Amino acid sequence: MADIRILINDKAVSDLKAPSSGQYRARDTQLKGFHVIVGRRSKTFAVQGDLRKDGKRIASISVRIGDGEAMSTREARAIAKAYLAQISKGKHPNPKPALLIEQPGSASVSRDNTAVQVDQRTEAAPKGITLSQAWQRYRDAHLIRKGRSDGTIEGYRDHVERLFKNWRDTPLKELAEDPAKVITRHDEITKEHGPYIGNGSMRTLRAVYNHARRAHRYLPADNPASVVDWNSEKRRNTAMGLEDLPHWFRQVAALQNPIRREFHLFSLLSGCRPTALMEAQPQHLDLRRRTLHIPRPKGGADRAFDIPLSRQMILCLLRAIRFAHHFYPFQAKKWLFTAESDSGHLAEQKEDRKVLAKWGNELRQTFRTLATPAGVSEFDARLLMNHAIPGVNAGYISRHKLLEDHLRAQQQAISNTIFCALGNMTSIDPTVRSWLGPHATRRAIEAAKREESGAVRGFDRRHLAKAAVTSLRHSPSSHLGRENLPGA
Missing domain, CATH: 3.30.160.390 (Integrase, DNA-binding domain)
Known part of the structure; x- marks a missing residue:
């Protein structure tokens, strides 16, 4: 045969x-x-x-x-x-x-x-470049030189220095000649940390090896990461629909930290990646042009872009700024979303799922999902989310020319769709009203000041914010503004 x-x-x-x-x-x-x-x-x-x-x-x-x-x-x-x-x-x-x-x-x-x-009597070849040496070269010559974001670099570093800790002094040539070792490690990482991190770590190894081989031609042509059987990866189907928004808004309104509330809301309204949004600064906000500049998104400085702001997004940022100046006056000089962290800004956006069901990239997926009922085209949604535009036509598009009018109108349509799903919650639901009702921010800060000068003088800022929210939820309601928008 x-x-x-x-x-x-x-x-x-x-x-x-x-x-x-x-x-x-x-x-x-x-x-x-x-x-x-x-x-x-x-x-x-x-x-x-x-x-x-x-x-x-x-x-x-x-x-x-x-x-x-x-x-x-x-x-x-x-x-x-x-x-x-x-x-x-x-x-x-x-x-x-x-x-x-x-x-x-x-x-x-x-x-x-x-x-x-x-005959084995010939002199053994040198061990060559190690994984640690190759990583340092890849980081400095490729990632940093090309302006990759700190989050991207940290992800690669975590893979090399934590997941491949025992291989840091191992020559790349040894890994290439012992692919069974690479397969075993991929299986271990998958079992301990999940299929996505298992694949991600191997992509890091593949990138570092390919970069090292440019200068070290003695390395085998077969990449050691090419031997693994990649885990199946499915896009997470975790976005919310319009019917899910009322419950989510109630959960956000119940959060004790007012700045975290605004961060989650702005994440939903903008569809921005949370890691980039955490580092937003007052100098990046241009109220005259109604834009928020994101200087170092995923992909680095070369992918910097401006987010067009709807009315709801502007009010969200203004609330965050006012809370920041009251609770964190020093950090507020540098950051929009302040926190008691080493950096001075929000460093962790995760919430207990029992407290808040959706956060982070799930809100980005929701933004993209709700763009469809808002009547926004796939092309415009890609531009708003700073996605790459496929095809040869991408090079002919000047994004900033569309920003001032067209993209802002599309952004406003998405924000309107989101808030229309709430119906009259901002007036009849006491929890949501204490957050988005008229003059809610002013009353919250005034309540915090009264508490600060009263019996809870010794409490920290988080206790004051909690007291302010509690005080607001027992305050009388008032009518909505003319445009039925959340008050500042």
């Missing part, structure tokens, strides 16, 4: 039919030299390659790896990569000394002329 070519995986191997007589080979379409020998009663993984010395072909060998029915294709592929790497250096990966016949010179040839073992 003639040899065939297939993508070798567990299912494909199990489906291979036994020949009526003799045997045939099923060769892999991805890894040259890797194949399955199919006989009448067995299936065996094997590799085939040419042994060379001084650039000259000495012999062609075929080395068996293991039983195709007892070994997984994942394990066999990893071993095949290691064997082929040794064969390319003139070394037999599984020599049998008893079968070798000594020959003059530096090589030993077997009786059946199918295996050659190159």
Whole structure:
């Protein structure tokens, strides 16, 4: 039976039919030299390659790896990569000394002329660049030089220094020649931290290795991360619909920290990534142009953009600024969303799911979802979210020319759709009214000042904010403003 070519995986191997007589080979379409020998009663993984010395072909060998029915294709592929790497250096990966016949010179040839073992007396190659050295070079020469964001750099650093902690002093060449070690680590990270982090760590290793190989050509061409079986990744379906918004607004209104309330609301209204929004500064806000500049989003400074602001978004920022100046006057000079952190701004946006069901990137997904009922096109939604525009037409679009009128109108349509879903909650729901009702911010700050000068003088700012909110929820309601917008 003639040899065939297939993508070798567990299912494909199990489906291979036994020949009526003799045997045939099923060769892999991805890894040259890797194949399955199919006989009448067995299936065996094997590799085939040419042994060379001084650039000259000495012999062609075929080395068996293991039983195709007892070994997984994942394990066999990893071993095949290691064997082929040794064969390319003139070394037999599984020599049998008893079968070798000594020959003059530096090589030993077997009786059946199918295996050659190159003399090992030559000087060993240097170990070469380590993972830690390669990472430092990649960070300085690629990430920092290209203006990648601090969050992006921190993500890479976390993978190398935490997840690959035991490999930091390991030469990259050693990882490339022992792919089973990489597969095992990917499996461990997946089990301990989940499939997304497992894949992400391997992408980091792949990027660092590829960058290092540009300057260190002795590194094998096969990237060590290429041997892993990537975990299945599905886009998270966690966005809210219009019917979910009233409950979410009640949860946000019940949060004790008023600045965190405004941060979550602005995340929803803008669709901005939370890590970029946390570092927003007063100098980035231009009320005349009604924009908020994001200087270092995902992708670095080259992806900087302006967020057009709707009326609701402006009121949200004004509330955040007023609360910041009262509770954190020193930090408010530098940051919009202040906090008692080392940096002075919000450093953690996670909430207990029982307290707030949706936050972070889930609000970004909600923004994109609600853009459709708001009548915003996919193209405009991409621009508002600072997504890359596919196709050759992207280079002809001047985003800032659309910003002043068109994109702001689209932003306003999304904000209106979100607030229309609340109905009359800002007037009849006491929790939401204490947050978004007319003059709510002024009353909250005045209540905090009274508490500050009264019995709770010794409490910290968080206690004062809590007292202010409690006081507001027992205050009488008042009518809505002319435009039915949340008050500042």
